[in-house]
Amino acid sequence: MSNIKEYLTNDHRRCDDVFAKMEDKANNKLSDAKELTLEFIADMERHFQREERIVFPEFETKTGMINGPTEMMRQEHSQMRNLMQQLLGAIENDDKDKFFGLSETLMILLQQHNMKEEQMLYTMAQQHLSAEAQRIVEMMDSLVVE
């Protein structure tokens, strides 16, 4: 059976792995980490869009909560998007201290965000949308990132 919570939680862990690889590469030589940083940003963007374009609207329609938790999550997404762009800037300027300062901040922001989603939002989404879970997971699978 398709499970929204499991699907998105696995997505989190996948992004964490790429993040760790990116940091590892940057630790050796910052300029070599550009490719992995772009890959990380792309993975994160795909995950954000799976939520913002598919799961959040479905959740909002079903529960009627428009300015609730999903709005808060969108705001944190925008905080993260901003930090990720700054990561690329640090690579351009070859500023390792800045890069790791940003990556650390991003990591903590990301993980406390993930905890809130996994602990609360996904569990609720799965409960409210269990009948449509199959369709929603398929939509997430075939999403084309804008």
Add this chain to the structure above:
Amino acid sequence: MDFNGLSIDQAPPISGPLRFFITAPLFGIMAGVMLLFSDSASLMSRYSMDAIVIVHLITIGLFGFIMLGALTQMLSVLAGANIPKVKLISSLSHLFLLVGLVFMVFGLQESNSIALEFASLFLGSGFLCLILPMLYAISRVQHFTASVKGMRVSLLFALMIVLMGVYLLYGYSQNNITELHAIVANIHSVWAVFGFAGVLIIGVAFQVLPMFYVAPRFKQFCKKRVVLLISTGLFIWMFLSLYAEEYALYAKLWIVTFFWAFATTVWIKFNKRKRPISDVTVWYWRAASIFLTLGSFLWIFDEFFKHQYIVMVGILIGGGFILSIMLGMLYKIVPFLVWFHLNAEGYMTIPTMNEMINKNLSRAQFVLFIAALIGFVFAFYMPMVLFPSAVAFIVSMMLLEYNVLAPVWIYIQTKKRKPDFDMSSFSMTN
């Protein structure tokens, strides 16, 4: 349905946890100053007044304050649990504990019974007015993770040790030290270390290590059973030490096995973590594993030597394990809270977390702290080591205070200056 856990409007205001974090190192400094003027022989007895005062300045003032401050923050993030009226409750609790601790120090030093009565009243209400609402908030959580269960068990132990502490302090105030007093004191201390602090750290580690360090996850057995097994061990130990003391060692072995296993697991997980970073928090976790291992073995060993090493066990486990983890956590949580609140309020041109605390100062703080701990252990054999160790401890606590205040200063300055081109007018939180 309760969605509040996901809203920053409902998250505790930054002043809640920071209030506790800023005060904590001051008690560390105070404990260090008292160590300077203490006689090392009297410190070797766990029931000397000097030892009790210094221990409580550290356990209540330093790690109690850090744990409570962190819990006000973590409950909403880790558990989605919201403490009712958190701003009011955390400031009241902070004030009561502060006043209570000062009364306690004064009362015990001067054997002043009125001060001790006030101390038990203020400390008791200070702890309860935060612990009870936290337990209430957790009781409303619908989806329990291993970490949330750990927090709940830990808070239940906290509730019991606070009640025992109130009883003990009241006993001193009435100068009524019965046989029961020593028994309760023993349970109070063991449950505080392993039940409250130990279980809390283990519970939080289940979630924090895999997530923040991208370390391998804990096995289901650990997450599902360990907290229960430890708590059972602590209850069995209590009954045995009350009714069949000769067998209490077995319960101790039971408890120690899990803590030693935890220490080893933490070490291995850090070896296997995917993130390459190695900052002072990683050093603190590593140090904590080593000290916990040494302390656990010594606790068993001590049983065969008429408890003459019990103070050393306290230094290794209380200072080396619990305090190390608390301090390591502070280095993450304070800069993050400052960054997060400023960023969410729309200030975009702010330093990153790593730029808020000077790396060299945090390293110096770590080195001095560990050196002081090792010195305290050796002071057992060489009393002259006590003085330099106490000095190292005081300096490390002063550095800690500075390192906590540095991000707070950035927060205050940023809010005051309101840099150009920020987005604070569009903030969701103003």
